[in-house]
Amino acid sequence: MIRAIVTADRNWAIGKNGSPITVIPDNERYIRSTTTGNTVIIGSRTISTYLIAQIPANRTNLVLSRNKDFKIPGAKIAVCNSVEDALKKAQESTGECYVLGGESIYRQFLPYCEEVEVTAVDYSYDADAHFPNLDKLPEWVLVEESEEMTHFDTVYHIKKYRRRTDYQN
Template identity: 30%
Template sequence: MELVSVAAIADNRVIGDDGELPWPSIPADKQQYRERIATDPVILGRVTFESMLDDLPGAAQIVLSRSEQEFDVPTAHHAGGVDDAVAVAEALDAETVYVIGGAVIYDLFQPHIDRMVLSRVAGEYDGDAFYPVWDDANWQLESTTEYDRFRLEEWVRVAGAERE
């Protein structure tokens, strides 16, 4: 099973500000993001899950939460931590699972992910949520695609690289 982190990040690693994107909406980014994760399970934190209830991403949602253990959504599954989330994903027989935030979830999963798909939004923004720092020596930039207002980068963990 491949774990893939998907995020939109500014040059200063900001990913959010008070639960919102700190930059004006980028429809092309939202579209490619939604299409990428549409048919696979996603791992996300409870706050992120609750913020997306009106338009849930992924085929199933694995929600990390210390408090909530039941959700009124048939496709939502509870996980108490990283190992539990991976076990739920394996039970769903998933080939690919996307880690979609928030900041604490990205940080918890950074040592475990195999690939990062990052929408790089030009500029530095004020915010209170950041994408984790990674060691470039452990990652290889596999592809870059330029879009209007963002650049999509796909990073793959180098075989045998130390897990951060």
């Protein structure tokens, strides 16, 4: 099963100028623990914003890049040059597969995802990158929503969406 994990605001904004709209430490810890021992698919621009110490070596990091020579010295990554290549490598890996962004990666892999976990931030940020609005896509249904949580003045919920098995295009 392929799942996406994303942090988005009220307008499904996820980033600006290559950076996330916000960072919630508890959410980052959750993503790290959830993806440990599993496989993640992430874009080269997104993973390049991480410090080397933030790229976990205890998971399979599949980085989608058109650059066949893409490397991050000291980081344990496998470069994939196409969606098909990443899907094949993810299938060959152990554990679950999680898509972690950015915008282009989410759009390319959303058709393959069965679930999406959204950290829904109750704020509207100035942004230039967005995730598709799952509330407006008939093939997605909200199946779970957490209680309200806060990090200082940031209010958010965790929402779980599942692809409808009965949806026909």
